[in-house]
Amino acid sequence: ENFFSEFQMEGVSAENNAIYLELTSENLSRALKTAQNARALKVKLTNKHFPCLTVSIELLSVSSSSRIVTHDIPVKVIPRKLWKDLQEPTVPDSDVSIYLPVLKTMKSIVEKMRNLSNHLIIEANLSGDLNLKIETELVCVTTHFKDLGNPPLASEDASQDRDPEQMAEVRIDIRKLLQFLAGQQVNPTRAVCNIVSNKLVHFDLLHEDVSLQYFIPA
Amino acid sequence: MKCLVTGGNVKVLGKAVHSLSRIGEELYLEPLEDGLSLRTVNSSRSAYACFLFAPLFFQQYQPAAPGQEAPRCKILMKSFLAAFRSLAMVEKSVEKCCISLNGRSSRLVVQLHCRYGVRKTHNLSFQDCESLQAIFDPALCSHVLRAPARVLGEAVLPFPPALAEVTLGIGCGRRVILRSYQEEEADSSVRAMVTEMSIGEEDFQQLQAQEGAAITFCLKEFRGLLSFAESANLSLSIHFDAPGRPAIFAVKDSLLDGHFVLATMSESDLHSPEPHRLVPPLQAHSTPHLDDFANDDIDSYMIAMETTVDSEGSRAGPSIPLSPGLRPPCSPGPDSEDNDAEPSTEPGTPPPKKFRSLFFGSILSPAHSPPGPSPVLAEDSEGEG
Numbered sequence A: 001e002n003f004f005s006e007f008q009m010e011g012v013s014a015e016n017n018a019i020y021l022e023l024t025s026e027n028l029s030r031a032l033k034t035a036q037n038a039r040a041l042k043v044k045l046t047n048k049h050f051p052c053l054t055v056s057i058e059l060l061s062v063s064s065s066s067r068i069v070t071h072d073i074p075v076k077v078i079p080r081k082l083w084k085d086l087q088e089p090t091v092p093d094s095d096v097s098i099y100l101p102v103l104k105t106m107k108s109i110v111e112k113m114r115n116l117s118n119h120l121i122i123e124a125n126l127s128g129d130l131n132l133k134i135e136t137e138l139v140c141v142t143t144h145f146k147d148l149g150n151p152p153l154a155s156e157d158a159s160q161d162r163d164p165e166q167m168a169e170v171r172i173d174i175r176k177l178l179q180f181l182a183g184q185q186v187n188p189t190r191a192v193c194n195i196v197s198n199k200l201v202h203f204d205l206l207h208e209d210v211s212l213q214y215f216i217p218a
Numbered sequence B: 001m002k003c004l005v006t007g008g009n010v011k012v013l014g015k016a017v018h019s020l021s022r023i024g025e026e027l028y029l030e031p032l033e034d035g036l037s038l039r040t041v042n043s044s045r046s047a048y049a050c051f052l053f054a055p056l057f058f059q060q061y062q063p064a065a066p067g068q069e070a071p072r073c074k075i076l077m078k079s080f081l082a083a084f085r086s087l088a089m090v091e092k093s094v095e096k097c098c099i100s101l102n103g104r105s106s107r108l109v110v111q112l113h114c115r116y117g118v119r120k121t122h123n124l125s126f127q128d129c130e131s132l133q134a135i136f137d138p139a140l141c142s143h144v145l146r147a148p149a150r151v152l153g154e155a156v157l158p159f160p161p162a163l164a165e166v167t168l169g170i171g172c173g174r175r176v177i178l179r180s181y182q183e184e185e186a187d188s189s190v191r192a193m194v195t196e197m198s199i200g201e202e203d204f205q206q207l208q209a210q211e212g213a214a215i216t217f218c219l220k221e222f223r224g225l226l227s228f229a230e231s232a233n234l235s236l237s238i239h240f241d242a243p244g245r246p247a248i249f250a251v252k253d254s255l256l257d258g259h260f261v262l263a264t265m266s267e268s269d270l271h272s273p274e275p276h277r278l279v280p281p282l283q284a285h286s287t288p289h290l291d292d293f294a295n296d297d298i299d300s301y302m303i304a305m306e307t308t309v310d311s312e313g314s315r316a317g318p319s320i321p322l323s324p325g326l327r328p329p330c331s332p333g334p335d336s337e338d339n340d341a342e343p344s345t346e347p348g349t350p351p352p353k354k355f356r357s358l359f360f361g362s363i364l365s366p367a368h369s370p371p372g373p374s375p376v377l378a379e380d381s382e383g384e385g
Helices: A025-037 A080-086 A103-114 A156-161 A174-182 B008-021 B077-083 B087-093 B149-156 B219-232 B297-306
Strands: A038-047 A051-059 A067-074 A096-099 A119-124 A130-135 A140-145 A168-173 A190-196 A200-206 A211-217 B002-006 B026-031 B036-041 B047-053 B060-062 B073-076 B094-100 B107-114 B119-128 B143-148 B165-171 B175-181 B194-199 B206-208 B214-218 B235-240 B247-252 B256-262
Touching: A025 A038, A025 A051, A025 A067, A103 A130, A103 A140, A103 A174, A119 A174, A119 A190, A168 A174, A168 A190, A168 A200, A168 A211, A174 A211, B002 B008, B008 B036, B008 B047, B008 B077, B008 B087, B008 B094, B008 B219, B008 B256, B026 B077, B047 B219, B073 B077, B077 B107, B077 B119, B087 B094, B143 B149, B149 B175, B149 B194, B149 B219, B149 B235, B165 B219, B214 B219, B219 B235, B219 B247, B219 B256
Parallel strands: none
Antiparallel strands: A038 A051, A051 A067, A067 B194, A096 A190, A119 A130, A119 A168, A130 A140, A190 A200, A200 A211, B002 B060, B002 B094, B026 B036, B026 B073, B036 B047, B047 B256, B073 B119, B094 B107, B107 B119, B143 B206, B143 B235, B165 B175, B165 B214, B175 B194, B235 B247, B247 B256
C-alpha cells in the first residue's frame, strides 16, 4: 500500500476483500508505455458500458497545460467461485536456495545460449555455486557463477542433511527463462533462485515495494 | 517538362511522395504555372491528397516545352516511390533529382544524381490523364485548429499504429480531445481498448471551434501528412465542419503546400445505441448536435457544391467528375434495427469503409448530370468504379 500515494479498494465482501480481473496483457502494457514520461498515473475500476480498468495518465508537458491520456482497458471480473483456480500453486520445499547473479549478465548469457539449444539446465548448490548449462549433440556450454551466497534456509533439518557441494538441477525451456529475464529492467534489492530438483525453479525477486515471483516447471 | 530539385529539397520531395503513398496507389503529376502538383486519391474515393511545390522549390522549373501543352501524367505510386524508397539513402547521397518528360518519350524520367558520379535513372511508364481535382475550400469550414506538427505527433503517440479511426473534438474547458474510435463489435465478448488523449488549448496556435464539435476520420491516412509535417517542422491546420463533411488537413510554407482531404463519418454512419454517443466524451454544456446529416442530404450537398465556383478556379485544367463511388442512400428500407444501414459495397471496392466518399464535382456547368450512383466518366478511357 505504501507504493501508492492513494489506495482505495473494496473487494467482494469483507471476508473476501479482493477483486480478480482478467484482461489482455498487451492492452495494459501498451497503456503503461505511454506513462514513460508521466507526472502521475491513476488506475481505476470503472464501468463504461462494460467493466474497464481505466488508466489515467498525466503527462509531463512543456507548456503550462497538462496533457492527459486515458486508456479504458476492458476487463472481465472473475466470479468468486473461480478464484481457487487462480491461487498461487503449492510448491514443494526447494532443495537449494541461492542468490542470483546480476540479472543483466545472466540475461546476455542466456540470450547467447538460446541460439544453441531450446533447453537449459540450471544447477546450484549451497556453497554459492550456480551453473547454467546447455547440452546438445554438438556442443556443451556451461557458465559458472561462484560465491553467490545462499539465503538462510527455512527448515533447519533439510540444510544439515544436504552436502553443500551437491548440485540440485532442473532442466527448463530456455525461452521461458528469457521471458522472465527480459522483463527485468532494474536490479532488484534481492533476487533468490529456489530449485526443486528436476521439478521446478522458482525466482523470488524483491524490489523496494514490489515482490515478483516466477515459477518455471521442468 | 523538366524539374530539377537539389540539396535538402530532394528529401522533402521524397517525404511528400511517401506521404502520398499512404493514401493512393496512383500518383497524378501535373506541372502547373503555380508549381508542380502531385496528387492522389484512394480507391474508395474517401481520401484525397495533394502537394504543390512552388517553382522556387526547384533549381530549374520548366512546366512545358515552349509551344507545347503541359503534360498530365498518372503513374503507379509504387514506381514513383521506388526512386525515393530509402529516405536515409536519399538524404545521404543524392545531390540532385531531375524529373523530366520530353514530348516524344513515353516515359517519365526520374534521374537521381548521387555522390561519386553515380546516376540512377528511373524510366517510369505513365498514362496521360485528365487533371485530378477535388473541390474543397478550407475557408468554408467553420472549425479550425492549428498546432505544430510535433504537438499532434505527440497527441497520436498513445494510439496503436493499427488503429483505423479516431475522433477529434473539442471538450470541456476547450480541451482538444482525440479518442480512438471503435466500431461496435457484433461479438461483444472481445472488446477493444479505448484510448483518449486530452490536450489543452494553450498547445494550439489557433483554435476556432465550439465545444462539442467533433469529427471522426481515418487516422492511418492522417498519419501520412503528419509524418511529413513533423519531418519538415511545419504547423498543421485542421479545417472541419459537420460530421460527414470532409475535413481538410493542411501544411504550408513558402515553397510548398500540402492538403489532405479526408472524409469524416456522418452521424448516421456511427454505430451507437445512443445516437449522441459521439459527443458524450467531449460533451460540453452547449448543444452537441451538429447538422443532422442524414444519408439523403448528400445529394443536395453535391448539387450545392457543384454550383459553387470556389477558389480553386485558378487551378488550370478542367476538372472531371469522377465516379463518386457513393453508396446509394437507398438502403433496403428503414427496417434495419441497428444503424448499420450501409448496403454492401460495389464489387471490387475495398471492404466497407463507412465514409462517404468525397465527390469530385464538376465546375464546368451546374446543369451537369445529377449526381448519383451511376459512374460518371473517369479521368481516362479505362474508367473506374
